[in-house]
Amino acid sequence: MTDHTLRDFVRASRFGREGAIVTDLDGTAVHEFEGRIVIPDAVSHGLKRLRDHGRPVILNSLRFPLNVIRTFGREWYAITNAPLPLVSLNGGLMGSLFETQDGEIAFEEIHAFPLTATEIDEVLVGVRGLTEGGISDLLLFYYPRDWTQGELIWTPALDKVEEVRAKYLSATRVTSSPAATLRDELHARDICMIFLLINAEQDRLMAYQHAKQSNFITHTGIDKLSGLEALAGRLGVDLAHAVGAGDTPMDTFLKGVGLAVHVGSLDLEYKGLTGTVKVRDSLELGDLLARLADLLHGDAH
Template structure:
């Protein structure tokens, strides 16, 4: 999108909304506000510096991610916390778990829950019926990731094939635990926890999956009606924020929260269907997003030149 057109859209939004007084910035992480460099996930300086400017002027910054809280903390929690030096709101697990990144007395970053939408027993059983059907049908090259409400447990992984535990553990270093068991034992474990999200990854040909209703190569499962938008709305309600005055940035069809903010920023090459309540702009990547946030901070400071 033409830089001049983006600048004019930003000007119009800041002038026509209450962003300066009541606005917030909501951003997805991977592919949006962060990128991978030499095997490490980093926040571009342009993003971190501009968000800190916005936060210094009282505009809250909210992270909205599929990542689980422990992973956000371990990968770049300290860097993100430094942007605000105050509790940093986080919508996690596709809207299933919301809270704040906080600093403990010991100087560590932790997660403090505000609200959660765990799957019901019936929703868990629906997933398990599908998993049992796949296994019974000879499709055992699948991996089930599940994320308890207790954020300290992190990411738990199950496979029906015991011989693959070591391989999966080596591939998914973020996992707290990788186990293999009959589906019945998995059922007991799932029902013993409050689960906020399940991710089922199936390595099988499409024609094999056709026999199983609703089976997909990958599938995110949250409580009915919960996604990044509903999670953000619940968090905004708790924090007293009006999303119509907010700016949101995302890069994939999972970023449904873009249609709930005043100004939506599409990041990257994908053509997203979500439009902001007031306006929508598009940038090519996280560095250009940093430039947009920088211009937004300048406008907030009165820079309407």
């Protein structure tokens, strides 16, 4: 069934001329191996072959640009050896990874959707309600539009700063301050995403409207699909002829591409515009990418 779906998509669409490959990272195109996040050879080889056929590769991730660069930016850049489009922070920040004259990998913004002052204040009202209600075991992660700032974390518990810093090594800075100081900090710069993590029992959270143990907050209407649509428009890519791969309900972009590839065991509701296939893991995704490359090669002859 998968092979038929791939063949029908390649033949019926303009994937070979106008399409692209859009992939989530964690759980989809990369996995953890011996404590290190790696790109399986099958995935990198498949993407390289598709790139050789002229198909752009677009990354679509919750990760922030600095984290992508530090963890596997060089490996991803090697796949294309050209600016690599990235939708990050759940659609809040879009741009490209590129190589500087010094040989470093950097990020160049193409577009961003920062939170408004009102949206930030709405989050802080909730945070204030939680802390005043005795829930202090929470963390507020925030991600500035200035990608060089990376990931910043706030905790209401001063005595937890060192513990949080040791746990979240990806963070640029961990602070604890009064709510008013946090508000000033958030209003002083463009913020593209806030992630609220609360370590409290669900029955305690029920006392606070809309409180969840984890919550990603972006500008209203912004997610991985809207971010991808904005970037695709700038790149001249028609998503109806693109292939997208993801593994969680956060991967809303799957319903905006021509062929959606569900990776892993979850049953996702998002269907591709013309077709949907399912693979078990990143290794099978690599096989699927190789098959797509074979079909393009066959069409070329």
